[in-house]
Amino acid sequence: MIRNRRKPRRAAQRKRSHLRLLLDVLLAVLVLGVLALVVANERFGDTETIAGAARVVDGDSLEIGSHRIRLEGMDAPELAQMCTRGAAEYPCGREARAALVELAGVGMVECRADRRDRYGRLLARCTANGVDLNRAMVERGWAVAYGDYGSSERAASDAGSGLWAGEFDRPQEWRRVHGGLAEDAHDGLSGFWDWLRTMLQGRMPLDENGGNIQ
Template sequence: MFSNKIKVFLLTSICLIFFFLTYNDVKSKEITTHNLLDNFDICQTNSSLGQYCKDERFNYLEYFKNSKIQINNNKIHYEFDTWDYHFEITKNTKNEVKFIIEDNAKEASYLTKSEIVLRFDEENLIWNLYSDETLYPESERRKYFYLSGKAKVIDGDTIKINDQKIRFSGIDAPESNYRGKEQTCLIEDTKISCGKLSTEFLKNYIEKEDVFCKIEEKKDQFKRNLGECFLKRLSLSKLMVRNGYAFDYEKYSKGKFKYDQAYAQKNKLGMWSMKFEFPWEFRKKN
């Protein structure tokens, strides 16, 4: 009996020692030029990888691994056939890392510079994207912040993560509750709540999933965060418009989702299979 207690004590002690050693090792993990790309997803930033990143099968680590690589102190240069990527770490502490990305096309007068900030998540022991600011060209200068976690769906174009309400910018979904009124649509002669229908579609798609949001620096008139949110690399705004449960809000999107809307309209998906009015028209009347 006594012998068994000793064995249990020793086993427990070994497990605890291993846990704390592992914990400290992960927690003290430092970012270097050699592991920088391992600690953030460049596809989530404003990089020129655009079209490649839309494919969930695209492995950006393999892509960079196959380039010509030069490392010099806190700088790293990846050279491809037509592109150059330069990374320079400008701040490196145990809780925050800043670096500049220079994204350069060799055969065109195209150059962008962005400052990325990563912050260490003490609870999950990982580095998270915190912000992404375009430095050059000046005409495109803007700053984004990042937020991720389990999402609560408010309606077809609004979610909440960690008590932060996020309105999907550039799209507009039917209203489920606007000044006490819900927006309805007609299927033949049957009236349905298309606001609730849109909400349920989004809710069923992202329930229990981690959502990643790219938040604009400026908030809307209701003090809500504006941004585009993703499930893995799939834009939820694109998902809603392409399936007909939200609309391209051209006033703010500049037509970003117009082709997705054309697809939904052509195939009579979602609202396009019903008689409806656009959400902005509904609000104007009410």
Template sequence: MYLSKRKAILVISTSVLVLFFTYTDTKSQDIKITDGDTIKINGEKIRFSGIDTPELKQNCIKEGQSNPCGITAKQILVDKIGNNKVICISEGKDKYKRTLAECFVNDESLSSYLVRSGYAFAYRKYSKKFIPDEDYARINKIGIWGMKFKYPWDYRRNN
């Protein structure tokens, strides 16, 4: 049984459209997580705007014990991203030529998630957007708010 010319064109067109949308939807991302607030997507370095996380070498103190809070911040981000697609909304470039952006996984802001989890600070010098998330973590002593710590900007200045 042969298809009419019109039906054949319709089937081919539909197949091409399905293939196109499938390819663009599942196109892989090469994601590397540098630290708690910086990632690379397909080679583009992206710094999360409006937040600051502890540095990788930074430790906090919990119940007299050293806690690698910088590594923990990175691991929380690794776990949250998992195999999900990351969508970023660029807000420009910083003085180091990194893209400043707010990034999302499954429509959830990674910045908000990190701050609310207590492993990032609202970087008030640049944005007030994440202050409510920080207030929540601080009041509930979540993450580093239940420890002794140095703010990342103070740690960088002294190390």
């Protein structure tokens, strides 16, 4: 009789163990979800501000001093990318770069960043002469939404501005086909992993002029 009583007891223990494991998994998923939402809405980490004359690399990246900066939340055609307008091809990557050069001007560009991407570039929101460069590039149709600026993209598409005046491959698709750098959209979950990578790698402290302290 004693042996027969042990079997249901063991089954109950296994059931409780499985339930505890399920609860642990659900809790982990919940924590990651909350962290992703915090990244999307509140943003993590200390903010670094870099300001100075900028050299525009392409339609979504620039350099200020030794800092490599990727404009966050948007994605512009790669420098070598071609698009079509009417029946003709045109170098939309170079036109996107020219649009950012015009917006950035020759004065001071200020960028605020709190994380880096997988390539070590600062992911930043940048302004010049009071203009939000990230948003303006999407509004003018020379970049697409990439985790942000969805309403700006829709407005540019409706107006037929920039890239939307013809046909084009989205930059992430063009990179996939032509072997460019793989990039995740700058949304909440990828933002959390970028932030975590930044925290684990550590940051170089900035001097008063925004340069790296050696």
